[in-house]
Amino acid sequence: GAGVSQSPSNKVTEKGKDVELRCDPISGHTALYWYRQSLGQGLEFLIYFQGNSAPDKSGLPSDRFSAERTGGSVSTLTIQRTQQEDSAVYLCASSLGRQGSGRKAFFGQGTRLTVV
Amino acid sequence: QQPVQSPQAVILREGEDAVINCSSSKALYSVHWYRQKHGEAPVFLMILLKGGEQKGHDKISASFNEKKQQSSLYLTASQLSYSGTYFCGTEIRYNTDKLIFGTGTRLQVFP
Numbered sequence: 001g002a003g004v005s006q007s008p009s010n011k012v013t014e015k016g017k018d019v020e021l022r023c024d025p026i027s028g029h030t031a032l033y034w035y036r037q038s039l040g041q042g043l044e045f046l047i048y049f050q051g052n053s054a055p056d057k058s059g060l061p062s063d064r065f066s067a068e069r070t071g072g073s074v075s076t077l078t079i080q081r082t083q084q085e086d087s088a089v090y091l092c093a094s095s096l097g098r099q100g101s102g103r104k105a106f107f108g109q110g111t112r113l114t115v116v
Numbered sequence: 117q118q119p120v121q122s123p124q125a126v127i128l129r130e131g132e133d134a135v136i137n138c139s140s141s142k143a144l145y146s147v148h149w150y151r152q153k154h155g156e157a158p159v160f161l162m163i164l165l166k167g168g169e170q171k172g173h174d175k176i177s178a179s180f181n182e183k184k185q186q187s188s189l190y191l192t193a194s195q196l197s198y199s200g201t202y203f204c205g206t207e208i209r210y211n212t213d214k215l216i217f218g219t220g221t222r223l224q225v226f227p
Contacts, residue, residue, distance in 0.1 A: 033215065042118075043158070043203060043217035056214060091157065104148065105205070105215060107157035 004108035025094030138204030147187040148205035
């Protein structure tokens with residue numbers, strides 16, 4: 001596609017429910033990132049996929065969070081048993097990846113998650 | 117590991133200049149700068165690689181001092197369109213592409 005696509009754009013869920021957020025990266029981009037942005041805050045790193053390598057999960061805040069990337073393309077971020085503090089905008093980004101460094105990241109419009 | 121940006125917020129009149137700093141406690145391989153307008157996704161501005169280079173983009177330029185582990189973004193003769201939140205993204209190892217973003221600097225330009 002022309003850019004990074006995320007769905008849904010908005011999600012309201014009840015506390016305790018599970019949610020799945022989807023990211024379609026730019027075709028050919030091998031690197032994919034998930035970030036979380038709470039209201040008025042910075043970009044908190046969650047997880048990073050690079051090609052077929054094991055993902056870097058060092059930013060996931062708890063074991064309720066998980067992510068997968070199928071076929072080196074689409075990624076799904078799953079939050080189980082959602083809590084109110086999970087409310088935030090979840091941003092996905094992709095880049096051309098590990099070909100020397102300095103590859104710029106393209107961000108999607110994000111999914112705004114509200115846990116009520 | 118998260119880089120620290122300063123100042124946290126800047127208010128300018130059109131035509132004024134500003135400097136935004138990004139400091140890391142880790143040695144850096146590269147620094148990326150992004151701008152995010154309200155309600156929009158962050159957009160890439162520039163990348164600076166290890167080597168102390170300085171880059172420019174219209175009236176926005178940046179420098180990278182690897183010894184001090186910091187980068188500075190310079191906005192010259194600011195325009196209304198410069199308003200937004202600026203983030204630096206840092207890469208601490210070559211060939212990882214893992215970006216850790218700073219705390220952000222909110223810039224507002226008024227007529």
